[in-house]
Amino acid sequence: MQKLQKDTLIGICAQMASHSWSDAEINELVDPQLGIITGFQDLLNELEQLRKIDLGTTPPAMSVQGANPND
Amino acid sequence: MTDNIAFKDVRSLKQLISGGQITPAELVDVFAERIDRHNAVSKAFITPTIEAAKRQAAGLSRDELGESPFAGVPYASKDLFDVQGVLTTAGSRVFHDRVAKSDAYAVAKLRAAHAISLGKTNLHEFAYGATGENEFYGTCVNAYDPTRLAGGSSSGSAAAVAFGLVPAALGTDTGGSVRAPAALNGLVGLKPTIGRVPTSGVVPYCWTLDHVGLMTRTIADCADLLRIVAGYDSSDPASVNRPVDNYSDALGQDVSSLRIGIPKNFYYERADDEILAALESVKEYLVVAGAILVPVALPDMEHSRTVSLTVQMPEALSAHSAYVQQRGDLYGADFRAGLALGQCILAEHYVKAKRFVEVYRQETNKLFDDVDLILTPATPEIAQKVGTVKVARNGVNEAIGNAITRYTTFFNMTGHPALTMPCAMHSEGLPIGLQLVGRYFDEMTVLRAAHAIERSGRFSIPLPSLGL
Numbered sequence: 334m335q336k337l338q339k340d341t342l343i344g345i346c347a348q349m350a351s352h353s354w355s356d357a358e359i360n361e362l363v364d365p366q367l368g369i370i371t372g373f374q375d376l377l378n379e380l381e382q383l384r385k386i387d388l389g390t391t392p393p394a395m396s397v398q399g400a401n402p403n404d
Numbered sequence: 405m406t407d408n409i410a411f412k413d414v415r416s417l418k419q420l421i422s423g424g425q426i427t428p429a430e431l432v433d434v435f436a437e438r439i440d441r442h443n444a445v446s447k448a449f450i451t452p453t454i455e456a457a458k459r460q461a462a463g464l465s466r467d468e469l470g471e472s473p474f475a476g477v478p479y480a481s482k483d484l485f486d487v488q489g490v491l492t493t494a495g496s497r498v499f500h501d502r503v504a505k506s507d508a509y510a511v512a513k514l515r516a517a518h519a520i521s522l523g524k525t526n527l528h529e530f531a532y533g534a535t536g537e538n539e540f541y542g543t544c545v546n547a548y549d550p551t552r553l554a555g556g557s558s559s560g561s562a563a564a565v566a567f568g569l570v571p572a573a574l575g576t577d578t579g580g581s582v583r584a585p586a587a588l589n590g591l592v593g594l595k596p597t598i599g600r601v602p603t604s605g606v607v608p609y610c611w612t613l614d615h616v617g618l619m620t621r622t623i624a625d626c627a628d629l630l631r632i633v634a635g636y637d638s639s640d641p642a643s644v645n646r647p648v649d650n651y652s653d654a655l656g657q658d659v660s661s662l663r664i665g666i667p668k669n670f671y672y673e674r675a676d677d678e679i680l681a682a683l684e685s686v687k688e689y690l691v692v693a694g695a696i697l698v699p700v701a702l703p704d705m706e707h708s709r710t711v712s713l714t715v716q717m718p719e720a721l722s723a724h725s726a727y728v729q730q731r732g733d734l735y736g737a738d739f740r741a742g743l744a745l746g747q748c749i750l751a752e753h754y755v756k757a758k759r760f761v762e763v764y765r766q767e768t769n770k771l772f773d774d775v776d777l778i779l780t781p782a783t784p785e786i787a788q789k790v791g792t793v794k795v796a797r798n799g800v801n802e803a804i805g806n807a808i809t810r811y812t813t814f815f816n817m818t819g820h821p822a823l824t825m826p827c828a829m830h831s832e833g834l835p836i837g838l839q840l841v842g843r844y845f846d847e848m849t850v851l852r853a854a855h856a857i858e859r860s861g862r863f864s865i866p867l868p869s870l871g872l
Contacts, residue, residue, distance in 0.1 A: 352725070352729065358740075380714065383756055392762060396641070396644070
């Protein structure tokens with residue numbers, strides 16, 4: 334996976350169905366300064382690791398009803 | 405006199421009311437005066453509703469005052485909860501004109517219990533973020549040190565109780581937003597089992613991780629409040645239709661023979677030494693009191709923060725899609741950046757994250773075959789200075805929002821009930837908290853152990869001097 338470029342995000346937002354994001358907001362994804370979110374590059378790196386983990390037939394989480402064997 | 409009353413727990417206030425030593429109307433006056441005195445510093449309330457509170461208090465009959473443990477007692481709710489006829493700002497300019505047409509489920513239950521709403525409390529905009537910083541309504545500060553953060557996102561609810569402006573408050577908890585600020589402010593914070601308290605009438609942040617949470621001074625008040633707001637609402641898809649326990653039955657019991665899991669991984673790593681030492685003291689007490697400590701291995705946490713974020717941001721963007729288009733310029737910078745991140749997460753990533761959540765649920769649930777509870781620190785750090793961006797610990801720099809919620813986020817994904825409570829004071833004069841996690845819908849055991857710890861008297865902390 335190549336390193337994320339700011340221009341890539343600008344392209345995605347311009348060329349795919351997307352809300353309009355300002356230059357500052359795209360900058361925050363590439364170089365976070367607000368102390369809230371993980372940098373998008375870091376997130377992508379983690380997501381790439383997650384993608385490679387085989388979860389078999391595990392479905393997405395839904396309600397906790399019925400999930401409790403102690404009931 | 406009024407300051408002493410303001411820091412009493414709900415059960416003590418009820419005794420004063422029952423004994424004729426104070427009326428609900430006089431109680432409202434006490435807290436209204438304190439809000440007037442402390443809100444400029446604490447920034448706890450966005451919309452106090454004092455006049456409505458006075459009218460309600462004046463109209464309560466003696467019979468009504470006997471109907472519930474909260475009858476005649478003021479409380480506050482995070483400004484995500486709808487209260488009929490009152491603004492629900494969600495801490496944002498986006499909702500500057502949104503007047504609620506009806507009560508949120510929990511608010512309606514409290515209204516039926518004759519509790520008195522004193523108003524709506526501040527928060528991180530739309531509950532996005534654990535620092536509680538809010539560029540429009542101000543940043544809530546810590547009652548123990550006003551140069552420090554109250555923490556968030558239920559920052560105003562925590563500050564309101566910690567400053568003695570109300571004895572209890574409602575918040576929401578998507579990654580620790582009740583438990584973490586409660587811990588940082590020396591309060592009890594409970595995130596019940598997902599589905600135990602309906603989220604109907606609460607502005608959503610992330611539908612599948614949002615929980616209604618409670619903040620109180622004591623475990624008994626927490627048990628009483630949970631009994632009132634727990635229930636079922638078919639309009640909330642996560643709501644679970646099962647009987648509500650009488651949680652006060654959990655009070656006064658000991659912890660003998662309780663099996664308490666102590667995580668071998670993640671939860672006792674990279675934390676303030678004094679926090680770890682405080683937890684050791686709690687463990688020692690539990691053993692002496694007859695509990696059995698069992699080392700447990702929680703699921704691999706390496707990716708848990710990423711999994712949570714990958715669920716949160718696309719859901720938040722979806723929830724806000726219409727508003728972003730209509731009023732996008734009214735959002736704060738940090739939340740808009742988060743929503744932009746949600747825009748760039750692929751659908752496969754979201755579904756994979758949801759599958760990880762299911763793995764976390766199944767693996768954590770298995771742990772409860774061998775233990776009754778899990779004990780962890782509430783937070784790895786004490787309240788940090790206002791304006792802090794990153795926290796350094798053991799050579800790792802971590803965004804402050806991630807650090808505040810590092811020990812709480814996981815249990816929003818699994819949905820297990822989790823409670824934080826104070827257990828020590830740090831040498832810097834700030835509270836340290838612990839976290840107890842229980843089986844699905846077994847808030848009783850969580851409250852049982854928490855009350856035993858509280859009742860032991862070994863872990864009580866002083867009131868904040870600033871709030872007096």
